[in-house]
Structure formats: C-alpha cells, structure tokens
Amino acid sequence: MKRIAVLTSGGDAPGMNAAIRAVVRSGYYHGLEVYGVYRGYTGLIQGDIEKMELGTVGDIIHRGGTVLYSSRCEEFKTEAGRQKAVEQLKKHQIDGLVVIGGDGSFQGAKKLTALGFPTIGVPGTIDNDIPATDFTIGFDTAVNTVVECIDKIRDTATSHERTYIVEVMGRDAGDIALWAGLADGAESILIPEAPYQIDEIVERLQRSSERGKKHSIIIVAEGVGSGLDVADKITDRLGWETRVTVLGHVQRGGSPTAFDRVLASRMGAKAVELLLSGQRDMMVAIRNNDVIGIDFDEALSQKHQPRMELYDLAKILSI
Numbered sequence: 001m002k003r004i005a006v007l008t009s010g011g012d013a014p015g016m017n018a019a020i021r022a023v024v025r026s027g028y029y030h031g032l033e034v035y036g037v038y039r040g041y042t043g044l045i046q047g048d049i050e051k052m053e054l055g056t057v058g059d060i061i062h063r064g065g066t067v068l069y070s071s072r073c074e075e076f077k078t079e080a081g082r083q084k085a086v087e088q089l090k091k092h093q094i095d096g097l098v099v100i101g102g103d104g105s106f107q108g109a110k111k112l113t114a115l116g117f118p119t120i121g122v123p124g125t126i127d128n129d130i131p132a133t134d135f136t137i138g139f140d141t142a143v144n145t146v147v148e149c150i151d152k153i154r155d156t157a158t159s160h161e162r163t164y165i166v167e168v169m170g171r172d173a174g175d176i177a178l179w180a181g182l183a184d185g186a187e188s189i190l191i192p193e194a195p196y197q198i199d200e201i202v203e204r205l206q207r208s209s210e211r212g213k214k215h216s217i218i219i220v221a222e223g224v225g226s227g228l229d230v231a232d233k234i235t236d237r238l239g240w241e242t243r244v245t246v247l248g249h250v251q252r253g254g255s256p257t258a259f260d261r262v263l264a265s266r267m268g269a270k271a272v273e274l275l276l277s278g279q280r281d282m283m284v285a286i287r288n289n290d291v292i293g294i295d296f297d298e299a300l301s302q303k304h305q306p307r308m309e310l311y312d313l314a315k316i317l318s319i
C-alpha cells in the first residue's frame with residue numbers, strides 16, 4: 001500500500017478535522033502518500049481529489065466542521081455511482097480509503113468494499129448512534145454544548161419560575177438527551193428508546209414544585225417528537241406556563257473538546273494501521289477505552305442502544 005485517501009461524509013461533527021489530521025500525519029509517518037477527497041462521496045464520484053501534505057492539516061485540530069467539506073450523495077447509492085467512484089480511486093492510484101462519517105456513510109463504505117476496494121470507517125457523528133463503539137467523534141462536544149446552553153436556560157427558568165422544555169438533536173438515538181440530561185439534573189429526559197408516560201412527568205413536576213423548586217427542565221430528544229407537543233400536554237394537565245427551546249444546529253458546531261480531539265486522533269491513526277495491516281472492510285471503534293477494528297458486517301448488523309442504566313440513574317437522582 002502506497003497511497004491512501006480520506007473523506008468526510010454525512011452530517012458533520014466536531015473532531016472530524018482532528019481525525020483527518022491523524023490520518024494524514026500517521027499516513028506520512030508510515031511512508032504513505034495521503035490524498036483528501038472533497039465533499040464526501042460526491043467528490044469521490046467527481047474526482048475532486050487532492051494530495052494532502054503534512055502542513056495541509058496544520059492548525060485544524062481545534063476547529064469544528066470539516067476542512068474536506070461534507071455532503072449527502074444520492075448517486076453513490078446506485079451501483080453505477082459507486083463504479084464511478086472506484087474508477088476515480090484507480091485513476092488516482094489510491095490503494096485504500098478512510099471514510100469519516102455516520103452509519104449512512106458506513107453503509108456506503110461497506111458497498112465500496114464489496115467492489116473490492118479496501119475501506120475503513122471512522123465513526124464521526126454527534127448522535128453517538130453507531131453500534132459497536134462506546135463513543136463517536138463529536139458526541140462529547142455536542143453534549144457539552146447542550147449542557148452549556150441548558151445552564152443558561154436554567155438561569156432564566158429560575159428567575160421566572162418556569163418550566164422549560166429543551167429539544168435536542170440525536171436523530172433516532174437518545175444519547176445526547178440522556179447524557180446532557182444527567183449532566184444538567186433535568187427533571188425528566190425523554191428518549192426514543194424508552195416510551196414516556198405524560199402522567200409520570202406531570203407527577204414528577206408536581207412533586208418538585210411541592211418541595212419548593214422554582215423551575216424545571218425537561219429534555220426531549222428529537223427522535224421522540226416535537227418539544228412543543230410535550231409542552232402542550234404539560235400545560236393542558238397543569239395549566240403551567242412553559243417555554244420551549246429547540247437548540248438545533250448549534251449542537252453540530254464549535255471547537256471539539258479535548259476528549260473528542262484525543263478520540264479522533266486515536267481513531268484516525270488506527271484506521272491507517274488497519275489499512276497497512278491488510279484489513280479491507282472494517283470500522284474503528286472504542287470499547288472500554290481500547291481503540292479496535294471491527295468488521296463492518298458485525299458492526300452494522302448490531303442495533304445501537306444507549307446505556308440505559310444512565311436513564312435509570314437520572315430518574316433516581318431527580319426523584
């Protein structure tokens with residue numbers, strides 16, 4: 001193996017730049033040439049591919065987003081689109097590819113390996129929804145962003161003695177809601193993996209109000225539905241004034257936390273090691289603080305589940 005390429009695909013996540021840097025720098029360390037593919041699979045099909053040097057990835061470890069840009073690409077979902085991508089890789093004499101992205105990007109990467117092209121996935125998504133890895137790159141930063149925002153919302157919630165409903169991202173996964181909710185001492189955390197009972201939420205609110213609590217925070221994962229619906233139900237039952245904040249894309253940006261930078265550095269370097277050791281069809285994962293490779297087949301056949309003991313703990317602590 002002489003030449004490898006790296007791309008970022010799907011939803012961006014803080015720490016993707018640190019992962020790109022790790023792929024480029026460790027690639028050169030091992031005597032490889034490293035190429036960058038712009039705009040994910042779109043750029044791969046179009047041949048938007050450039051050589052990266054050690055200096056190309058200087059001064060990016062602390063920056064959110066991705067210097068290689070990202071995209072969603074319908075054409076790559078077709079056999080003909082993927083054939084074009086492989087032709088571009090061959091034209092540029094590239095022997096192996098690192099795909100930094102989420103589960104959709106990995107479905108695409110897996111299909112590239114089926115065409116015989118060695119591909120390694122690095123999990124980069126704020127949602128933490130990729131099975132087989134304890135954490136994805138960007139999740140820690142997103143949780144910290146949510147916590148920072150909720151701390152601010154809490155100030156105004158206390159001043160006005162109001163109930164705030166905060167809707168957070170996560171697609172179909174409740175991890176961001178769960179971790180931010182536990183970190184913020186939220187009254188209730190609504191996640192798609194655990195159906196909620198409005199009666200239980202209302203009782204909890206009443207109990208804390210009777211104890212003299214002046215404000216309440218309820219976190220709703222977007223996979224559950226709209227925070228506005230939850231607010232309407234609470235107002236119907238209790239007649240309380242509520243406010244809804246939808247945090248939105250602020251959660252996808254910002255400088256990555258130290259945890260995400262270290263995770264991205266370890267995972268990017270591991271992807272290069274896996275390619276060099278002849279692996280052709282794997283994703284990188286972190287389990288029990290070990291960075292390892294797992295076959296795409298094994299990883300993608302599993303279903304993601306957040307750590308439900310955190311959900312139980314949050315309930316105990318907000319009794």
Ligand code: ADP
Binds near residue numbers: 102
């Ligand atoms: P993420 O990687 O963040 O989950 P998406 O689900 O949007 O983001 O996927 C990113 C891209 O990966 C898609 O635009 C498409 O090009 C490719 N992709 C997703 N699913 C598949 C699939 N089943 N087969 C081939 N390519 C796919």
